[in-house]
Amino acid sequence: xxxxxxxxxxxxxxxxxxxxxxxxxxxxxxxxxxxSGCELAVSTDMLVEGRHFLPDADPASLGxxxxxxxxxxxxxxxxxxxxxxxxxSLPAVDHAWLAAFxxxxxxxxxxxxxxxxxxxxxxxxxxxxxxxxxxxxxxxxALRRDAARVGDDVWVSGTxxxxxxxxxxxxxxxxxxxxxxxxxxxALDRPMPRLKLGRYLAGVAHAAIDVSDGLLQDFGHILQASxxxxxxxxxxxxxxxxxxxxxxxxxxxALLAGGDAYELCFTARPLWREQIEVLGRQLNVPVTxxxxxxxxxxxxxxxxxGQAVPVARRGFDHFAEPCGDLA
Numbered sequence: 001x002x003x004x005x006x007x008x009x010x011x012x013x014x015x016x017x018x019x020x021x022x023x024x025x026x027x028x029x030x031x032x033x034x035x036s037g038c039e040l041a042v043s044t045d046m047l048v049e050g051r052h053f054l055p056d057a058d059p060a061s062l063g064x065x066x067x068x069x070x071x072x073x074x075x076x077x078x079x080x081x082x083x084x085x086x087x088x089s090l091p092a093v094d095h096a097w098l099a100a101f102x103x104x105x106x107x108x109x110x111x112x113x114x115x116x117x118x119x120x121x122x123x124x125x126x127x128x129x130x131x132x133x134x135x136x137x138x139x140x141x142a143l144r145r146d147a148a149r150v151g152d153d154v155w156v157s158g159t160x161x162x163x164x165x166x167x168x169x170x171x172x173x174x175x176x177x178x179x180x181x182x183x184x185x186x187a188l189d190r191p192m193p194r195l196k197l198g199r200y201l202a203g204v205a206h207a208a209i210d211v212s213d214g215l216l217q218d219f220g221h222i223l224q225a226s227x228x229x230x231x232x233x234x235x236x237x238x239x240x241x242x243x244x245x246x247x248x249x250x251x252x253x254a255l256l257a258g259g260d261a262y263e264l265c266f267t268a269r270p271l272w273r274e275q276i277e278v279l280g281r282q283l284n285v286p287v288t289x290x291x292x293x294x295x296x297x298x299x300x301x302x303x304x305x306g307q308a309v310p311v312a313r314r315g316f317d318h319f320a321e322p323c324g325d326l327a
Contacts, residue, residue, distance in 0.1 A: 032082055032117070038136040043073035049127040054170065059097045061189040062129075063104030070133040071112055071193035072210040072262040078143045078202025079135035081114035081195065086131050089124035112195060143201060143208035143266065148226035152206055152267035154291035155276060157194050160215060161251070162187035162240035164258025174250075183242040191262040197285050201266055204275065208266035214257040216311060219265050220299055229296035232256075235304045238288040256301065257313040267293060 034040060047066055049055055067084060074081055086105070090098075109115055114133065166188035168174045169181045193210075201208060207226060209218045215232070223230050237255045246254075268276060273289065280287035301309040 032134070034082075034136055037139055039139050039142065041074055041077050041079035041135040041137050041142065042132065043070055043077075044130065044132040045070050045073070047129040047131075058189065059100035060104035063101040063106075064108045064190050066129045066131055067105055067108045067112075067114070067133075068191050068193050069212065069262060070131045071108075071114060071195060072191070072212070074133055074135040075194045075198035076143060076208045076210040076264060077135070077137055078141060078198045078205075078208070079137040080199055081112050082134045082136055083117040084109065084114050084131055084133045086116055086119035086129070088119065088121045088130075089126070089128040090121070091123065091125060091127070112193070137202060141202040143198065143205055144225075145207055145209060145222050146225040148207035148222050148228060148267040148293055149269070150228050150293050150295050151270070152293040153270055153273065153289050154219070154230060154232065154265065154267055154293065155205075156211070156215070156238060156263055156265050156288050156290050157197055157280075157285055158261070158263040159238045159240040159286070160211070160261050160263065161243045161254035161258050163191070163260035164254040165240070165242060165246075167260070180242050184240065187240070188260055191260065193262060194264045194285060196283050197264060197279070197287075200279055200283065201264075201268075201276075204272055204279075205266040205268040208264050211259075211261040211263050211265055213259045214313075215261070215265060216256045216299060216301070222265070222267065223293075223297065223299060226293075227297075229294045230291055230299040231294060232291040232299060232301050233304075234301050234309055236288060236290045238286060238290075252309070252311075253313055256311060 047053055047069070053062055053065070066086075070084065071081060106116070114135075162184040165174075166181060166184040169177060169184070170188075198208065207222050209222055211218050215237075219230060219232070234252065234255075239251065239255055243251050243254060276287055301311055303309050
């Protein structure tokens with residue numbers, strides 16, 4: 001018979017041996033060393049059932065994604081993962097769900113060298129996940145949002161729009177299209193944080209952010225923090241191939257306002273263009289120059305003729321829309 005007490009669940013599904021020189025799950029606090037000349041990078045994200053993920057989400061994929069979206073924040077700072085903590089609220093104990101969730105979580109934790117070293121569990125009305133990731137970055141090399149400069153190029157990694165399209169199909173906002181859904185669903189369910197790219201950009205790029213709530217909205221955070229304006233070139237945006245053939249308004253919205261991409265948007269001086277392109281090839285990560293920073297404030301989206309493109313939706317609002325980053 002399986003025990004259902006809090007500490008039994010922690011021991012069964014979440015306790016793993018801590019790496020050397022770390023104290024992990026099982027004490028009042030985790031302990032870990034920092035490399036010489038590095039700063040601690042810390043980020044926390046909360047995922048709530050019905051707002052950030054669908055109630056019938058595959059638990060293994062949810063375990064992966066819960067950690068991935070937090071690791072993406074470390075990538076955006078150019079930080080190397082050290083460890084993470086997990087606070088988990090469940091309406092009831094479901095051993096099959098916990099086994100699948102913890103396996104998905106630990107698989108990415110192993111791949112990313114980000115062991116689980118602490119956390120908490122409790123009972124609540126819905127599934128709520130709160131994860132804190134800890135990383136380290138060389139002092140003065142963090143990719144801060146306030147470090148962008150007028151004249152910088154704007155870059156985006158990977159492709160955009162796939163996760164947004166997947167959610168629309170799952171929620172019935174578009175006619176059923178099984179083939180297209182198969183092509184885009186992995187981007188929604190199992191995003192891969194750009195950790196290596198972020199670390200290599202530290203010291204090269206000026207500023208970065210991960211695209212979680214929509215490119216326009218997230219890029220706008222860089223502009224606001226850095227007190228400058230920006231241009232995005234609509235025709236240059238790297239669209240996922242599955243967006244081909246869609247209504248142009250829908251395609252444009254998926255590219256500019258679609259959430260859950262977890263790609264990096266970063267800025268760098270033009271003289272680094274060739275090195276950034278070489279870096280992308282070496283890491284097998286597409287990187288695309290999509291705009292520039294200018295004097296002023298706010299962002300303009302320009303078409304191929306240099307004309308401003310009207311934009312109705314800029315990104316996701318966690319207090320105004322259902323399904324969180326998925327909307």
